[in-house]
Amino acid sequence: MFRRWVVISNAGSGSRIEFDSETRAAIATRSRAYARDHLVHLLVLGALAIYPAVYHVLTNGGDATGMVALLPRVETMVAVLYFGLFAMSFDFISGYTGYLSFGHAAFYGTGAYFVVLVANGKVPLLAPETPFVCLLVLAGVLAAVLALGIGAFSFRLTGVYFAMITLGFAQVLYVFMRDWEYLGANPRDGIAVTGLADGFRIGVPGVDSLSVAIGQLAGEPIDLFGSTLGASTVSYYAVGMVVVICYLAMQRIIHSPFGRVMIAIRENEARARAIGYNTFYYKLGTFSISAFFAGVAGGLFAGFRRSVTPENGYYFLVTGDALLASIIGGFGTLAGPLYGRLFDEGLREFLSKSGSGGGLLVFLRDSLGQPAMETALIGGMTVGELVETFLNGHAPLYVGIVFVLFVLYVPNGMVGTVRNRLGGSCAKQLPAWLSDRLTAIVAAIRERVSAVRHRR
Amino acid sequence: MIEQGVLLYTDALASFFTPEALVSVLFDGLAKASLYVMIASGLTLVFGLMGVLNFAHGSLTMFGAYLGGLVLVLIVGGSPTDPVALGGFFLAVVVVFGALGLLGGVLEWGLIRPIYDRPPLYQILLTFGLALILDELARIVVSFYGIQPIASWQAALSTKPAILGRTYDLGPTSLPGLELFQIGFGLLTVGFIWAFLTQTRYGLYVRAGSQDAEMARALGINVRRVFTVIFALGTGLAGLAGLLLAWDQAWGASVPLAAETLLPAFVVVIIGGLGTVRGTVVASVLVGMVDAITTWWFNEAITFTGLPEMFLFLILVIVLALKPQGLYGVSEVGGH
Numbered sequence: 001m002f003r004r005w006v007v008i009s010n011a012g013s014g015s016r017i018e019f020d021s022e023t024r025a026a027i028a029t030r031s032r033a034y035a036r037d038h039l040v041h042l043l044v045l046g047a048l049a050i051y052p053a054v055y056h057v058l059t060n061g062g063d064a065t066g067m068v069a070l071l072p073r074v075e076t077m078v079a080v081l082y083f084g085l086f087a088m089s090f091d092f093i094s095g096y097t098g099y100l101s102f103g104h105a106a107f108y109g110t111g112a113y114f115v116v117l118v119a120n121g122k123v124p125l126l127a128p129e130t131p132f133v134c135l136l137v138l139a140g141v142l143a144a145v146l147a148l149g150i151g152a153f154s155f156r157l158t159g160v161y162f163a164m165i166t167l168g169f170a171q172v173l174y175v176f177m178r179d180w181e182y183l184g185a186n187p188r189d190g191i192a193v194t195g196l197a198d199g200f201r202i203g204v205p206g207v208d209s210l211s212v213a214i215g216q217l218a219g220e221p222i223d224l225f226g227s228t229l230g231a232s233t234v235s236y237y238a239v240g241m242v243v244v245i246c247y248l249a250m251q252r253i254i255h256s257p258f259g260r261v262m263i264a265i266r267e268n269e270a271r272a273r274a275i276g277y278n279t280f281y282y283k284l285g286t287f288s289i290s291a292f293f294a295g296v297a298g299g300l301f302a303g304f305r306r307s308v309t310p311e312n313g314y315y316f317l318v319t320g321d322a323l324l325a326s327i328i329g330g331f332g333t334l335a336g337p338l339y340g341r342l343f344d345e346g347l348r349e350f351l352s353k354s355g356s357g358g359g360l361l362v363f364l365r366d367s368l369g370q371p372a373m374e375t376a377l378i379g380g381m382t383v384g385e386l387v388e389t390f391l392n393g394h395a396p397l398y399v400g401i402v403f404v405l406f407v408l409y410v411p412n413g414m415v416g417t418v419r420n421r422l423g424g425s426c427a428k429q430l431p432a433w434l435s436d437r438l439t440a441i442v443a444a445i446r447e448r449v450s451a452v453r454h455r456r
Numbered sequence: 457m458i459e460q461g462v463l464l465y466t467d468a469l470a471s472f473f474t475p476e477a478l479v480s481v482l483f484d485g486l487a488k489a490s491l492y493v494m495i496a497s498g499l500t501l502v503f504g505l506m507g508v509l510n511f512a513h514g515s516l517t518m519f520g521a522y523l524g525g526l527v528l529v530l531i532v533g534g535s536p537t538d539p540v541a542l543g544g545f546f547l548a549v550v551v552v553f554g555a556l557g558l559l560g561g562v563l564e565w566g567l568i569r570p571i572y573d574r575p576p577l578y579q580i581l582l583t584f585g586l587a588l589i590l591d592e593l594a595r596i597v598v599s600f601y602g603i604q605p606i607a608s609w610q611a612a613l614s615t616k617p618a619i620l621g622r623t624y625d626l627g628p629t630s631l632p633g634l635e636l637f638q639i640g641f642g643l644l645t646v647g648f649i650w651a652f653l654t655q656t657r658y659g660l661y662v663r664a665g666s667q668d669a670e671m672a673r674a675l676g677i678n679v680r681r682v683f684t685v686i687f688a689l690g691t692g693l694a695g696l697a698g699l700l701l702a703w704d705q706a707w708g709a710s711v712p713l714a715a716e717t718l719l720p721a722f723v724v725v726i727i728g729g730l731g732t733v734r735g736t737v738v739a740s741v742l743v744g745m746v747d748a749i750t751t752w753w754f755n756e757a758i759t760f761t762g763l764p765e766m767f768l769f770l771i772l773v774i775v776l777a778l779k780p781q782g783l784y785g786v787s788e789v790g791g792h
Contacts, residue, residue: 153773153776153777156777156780157776157780159576160509160580160726160730161726161730161776161780161781161782164722164726164772165772165773165776167722168723168769168770168772168773168776169769169773171719171769172766172769172770172773175762175766175769176766178762179760179761179762180760316715316719317715323581323584324584324585327581389596389600390596394592394596396588396589396591397588397589397593397596399588400585400586400587400588400589400592401585401589403581403584403585403588404567404582404585404586404589407571407578407581407582407585408567408570408582411578
């Protein structure tokens with residue numbers, strides 16, 4: 001399509017390339033199509049990018065207790081991002097090929113432990129000062145290799161058996177990492193970064209001016225355009241950049257011929273095999289790719305938190321959280337799990353945040369006032385006691401209820417339901433839908449205006 | 457260093473093959489096997505008939521442990537005399553089985569029944585969400601009454617009668633009474649399930665339903681009601697397992713008991729082959745024995761703390777790698 005171009009060389013101004021009018025039109029159409037395809041991505045990115053500023057403005061207003069209670073903190077958003085990446089990698093294998101990888105925490109934990117162990121100088125051949133970006137890639141590669149090993153065994157099985165054998169592998173690793181004394185003084189309580197005082201830096205490896213340190217305490221604030229970005233905000237952007245790159249890579253794979261085969265395996269594996277695809281290698285490849293991104297997510301998690309325990313790295317409930325996020329956000333939608341995690345984490349924080357961060361508990365304490373809290377209800381229990389009993393730290397109860405409601409009534413999750421409404425993926429259909437609505441609204445306004453004019 | 461280690465292991469090997477060690481490991485293994493069969497049999501019944509892998513099973517076991525512990529504490533109190541404690545235990549059996557069975561029936565009827573026609577994943581997900589809710593409810597209630605939800609409930613542990621607390625001489629070694637009690641209880645349960653499945657008309661319905669639910673329905677069996685009854689029976693059994701664990705120092709009633717029993721139950725059920733009761737019994741014995749042997753080795757020679765638990769999952773991986781459908785599994789069970 002772009003082959004017809006003309007080189008016009010002028011003696012004075014060097015040579016330049018010019019297209020004929022037909023090609024120019026084609027380029028314009030194509031780029032417009034590309035922009036439209038990614039419009040939704042850009043909108044979401046924009047929304048994520050201005051969130052810290054929005055949070056800052058809304059929570060520093062005059063009477064902002066409600067906003068403080070409602071909005072997740074920027075630190076929480078960092079956690080949403082890296083865990084969202086893990087949930088997306090879980091969705092990449094489970095939602096697209098239909099093989100429920102119930103031991104996915106093995107890869108997340110491996111990535112996290114790898115980063116902390118390298119920083120503590122416990123991994124041979126790797127110095128603690130190895131650039132964090134390289135560590136992330138290595139963590140991913142390590143997880144991918146591990147996945148090749150696990151997958152070579154596991155993909156002989158299907159259905160529940162597959163889920164259970166991956167769970168078995170992950171739990172073996174969990175017990176091993178929980179009790180292996182080489183890792184640290186008390187491996188049951190997890191390990192923390194002790195060998196490295198500086199924060200892990202995301203950016204161009206080795207160039208300090210082109211990279212930023214992440215972490216709640218180890219991160220560095222940055223002065224930009226006369227205002228200071230806090231350490232959490234800087235981490236938010238740095239982690240977010242990695243997550244976006246990983247998301248785009250996974251999205252690209254899903255839209256490639258390889259991704260078509262993944263979906264074919266989910267829809268009808270026997271038929272995919274019958275038309276000549278060696279599904280075993282496709283499944284193994286998918287598993288390995290998804291493990292790579294899970295490892296990167298684990299590395300980001302360890303880099304930000306600077307510590308990891310067997311319970312928040314390897315335990316099967318970590319996979320359970322990813323499953324929760326995937327179902328709430330939309331199984332087999334890739335972007336859905338990120339929103340699912342945002343919903344899940346936001347709800348948890350809203351319900352059980354304590355201290356200065358706000359949350360429903362603090363909000364109720366502040367706004368109800370002492371007399372209301374001491375009102376006795378049934379059986380002499382005061383409102384305050386009731387609030388303390390049912391809200392303080394019991395978010396899993398409400399998350400569970402929401403989750404069950406989702407399974408019963410919104411089985412396709414948030415993004416999946418929107419997709420079904422629109423009749424296609426959000427990136428493809430949403431712009432058209434929006435422009436339809438806009439034209440309709442504009443037309444309606446015009447009609448109204450002309451009607452008014454006529455009446456005059 | 458290395459030579460010392462080798463010497464230690466050969467010493468340990470020599471002392472492992474003495475009659476005392478072997479008999480005590482054997483009975484320890486049988487006791488563990490009956491615990492495993494208790495926590496897994498309900499799961500396997502439900503899966504075999506309905507194809508629902510119940511993630512809330514462990515939470516129901518934990519409910520059973522607390523409820524049973526409550527009955528025991530109320531009846532027996534702080535100073536247990538043997539007849540009172542044992543009588544209390546059998547009253548607790550009735551209460552726990554009835555209450556948990558009722559709860560299970562209501563859950564099946566209200567939550568799982570509407571989604572039978574969906575892919576099996578959704579039933580797993582539903583029970584997973586249910587497990588979150590049940591665990592958190594237990595945590596709220598338990599901490600409301602000032603009991604530490606993470607540690608085992610000592611009040612229930614201390615209602616154990618003296619008759620089970622002492623040890624009994626048995627050939628070359630002596631055994632704790634509680635282990636013998638657990639073996640007996642496990643055998644009784646397996647016998648009860650076997651009799652139910654093979655000797656009663658309802659058991660016939662269950663076996664027919666798990667082989668071909670559609671055909672059974674065509675022959676006039678109310679399969680839906682059979683589902684509800686089996687789910688109730690499964691949760692009742694989960695509760696009984698919890699009750700049995702409430703006296704065991706190694707487990708005890710606590711909120712984390714839910715996850716601690718759910719995973720071994722999965723392992724046993726999967727190793728045996730999903731949905732076969734015989735496979736579950738054999739797998740329980742296998743897992744119980746390996747658990748007892750690795751526990752012995754951990755106590756005597758190997759310092760790695762997680763040895764028994766790691767072997768639990770290693771057996772799962774090895775069995776599935778060798779026999780992808782488990783020991784007695786067939787490829788098509790309950791729609792899987």
